[in-house]
Amino acid sequence: MYDRFNRSIDYLRISVTDRCNLRCRYCMPEEGIHLLRHEDILTFDEITGFTRVAVDNGIRKVRITGGEPLVRKGILNLVGMIASIRGINDLSMTTNAVLLEHFAKDLSIAGLQRINISLDTVDPQKYAFITRTGNLNDVFRGIESAKAAALTPIKINCVIRESKDEDNAKAVAAFCKKNDLEIRYIKQMDLVSGSFSEVDGGSGGNCNECNRLRLTSNGKLKPCLFNDAEFDVRELGYQKAIEMAVGVKPGRGSHNMKDGFYNIGG
Numbered sequence: 539m540y541d542r543f544n545r546s547i548d549y550l551r552i553s554v555t556d557r558c559n560l561r562c563r564y565c566m567p568e569e570g571i572h573l574l575r576h577e578d579i580l581t582f583d584e585i586t587g588f589t590r591v592a593v594d595n596g597i598r599k600v601r602i603t604g605g606e607p608l609v610r611k612g613i614l615n616l617v618g619m620i621a622s623i624r625g626i627n628d629l630s631m632t633t634n635a636v637l638l639e640h641f642a643k644d645l646s647i648a649g650l651q652r653i654n655i656s657l658d659t660v661d662p663q664k665y666a667f668i669t670r671t672g673n674l675n676d677v678f679r680g681i682e683s684a685k686a687a688a689l690t691p692i693k694i695n696c697v698i699r700e701s702k703d704e705d706n707a708k709a710v711a712a713f714c715k716k717n718d719l720e721i722r723y724i725k726q727m728d729l730v731s732g733s734f735s736e737v738d739g740g741s742g743g744n745c746n747e748c749n750r751l752r753l754t755s756n757g758k759l760k761p762c763l764f765n766d767a768e769f770d771v772r773e774l775g776y777q778k779a780i781e782m783a784v785g786v787k788p789g790r791g792s793h794n795m796k797d798g799f800y801n802i803g804g
């Protein structure tokens with residue numbers, strides 16, 4: 539499946555919930571967000587059905603995101619349903635790892651192959667400040683559980699302000715080296731202004747090679763994180779929504795006035 543810029547579109551990111559158990563300062567406002575109604579959230583059957591059609595169109599890599607995907611009730615069942623789709627070569631999840639200790643083994647059994655973990659500092663007090671509610675020890679236990687469950691390679695997503703030479707980033711890098719984890723530096727982004735850059739250690743943010751589509755938890759298929767275009771998979775049907783999203787996928791991101799990172803797995 540190719541877009542008009544001859545980029546092979548083979549990667550689907552699925553946001554399964556807009557809910558999260560943390561309130562990270564760069565992601566959510568302190569007062570929280572207006573949550574979607576449960577009836578507006580895609581069912582497991584809808585997510586799986588859409589993914590199956592996407593795979594028929596050439597999707598080979600699927601990442602489950604949120605919000606925080608592990609707060610979605612029945613997430614293990616959904617992982618198993620997606621894992622059963624023939625043609626997916628890479629099934630992964632991005633999580634804050636707070637609940638991972640309780641899920642890692644069963645996620646692996648269900649068919650999840652690997653995991654990305656958001657971690658911006660290894661200082662307990664700074665972590666509590668950044669996340670407003672988080673306990674860093676929960677994350678550390680989650681990482682160890684992911685190792686034991688062979689959800690590898692484990693990649694750490696570290697948000698930076700300007701440089702990977704910042705104190706927090708250097709400390710996270712040292713932690714990753716010590717614990718055999720891969721680190722990716724993600725410069726803090728702004729959807730409204732269109733401020734983004736390439737991920738250091740990953741492929742995100744490189745518009746020339748972008749291969750992604752994004753499905754929101756309420757069924758909007760987005761061709762680009764930094765673009766307002768979206769196509770309702772319930773209204774249009776799965777195949778038509780895919781065709782339309784690929785057809786208008788921009789050559790480069792601009793800005794997004796509709797969404798927040800919490801609901802599109804940014």
